[in-house]
Amino acid sequence: MDRGEAHTVVGPTEWGTTVGVGPWEGPWPTDERYDPELLEHGDRRNVVDHYRYWRREAIVADLDRRRHDFHVAIENFQHDHNIGTVVRTANAFAARAVHIVGRRRWNRRGAMVTDRYQHIHHHPELPSLREYAAEHDLALVAVDNTPGAVPIERTALPRRCVLLFGQEGPGLREDSREGADLVVSIAQFGSTRSINAGVAAGIVMHTWVQQHADLDAAW
Incomplete structure (x- = not known):
């Protein structure tokens, strides 16, 4: 496979009959970002074509230059099975980091291995997350369809x-809503x-992406 050709093809190759690419064809590249094992055996990972054959550390480093100014936090006091999906989506939108509040363990299956490329922090309780937000100058935006929440469709989200x-099921805990800088809801019908x-x-x-991201930088 020609490296230049791989860079011109955009989008995840999981859309098709075969996931990923086979062994590298032709002389191997000398760029240290490439993984010799992947070059030899092929790359079947769930990554966009731009990162084919790259070492995981090289992908993370490149993503760190692309990540956005929003973080994602999700409560995990009852071992929520949705966390994997949230992590995968956070990776797709290049969130700066994901924060798990509550139990440290979570079901990684839904993340489809994207957690390997995403910075993930654990907070045993909400005060720890609040301290992190204050230390990094981040507004805390709670998402819940409760009285007093403002429609996200009509709200400007903070950039940071x-x-x-x-x-x-239970949604956000009451103290999570009360300690937030902003509470938004999603219109339902x-x-x-x-x-x-x-x-x-x-x-x-x-x-957030619609309001703040550079859409020309999307894959």
């Missing part, structure tokens, strides 16, 4: 912020009381 999501936490996280992250 932590988007805080609750668990599937059906009979259900709430939408899936992973879906809600994707909607809010994409709203």
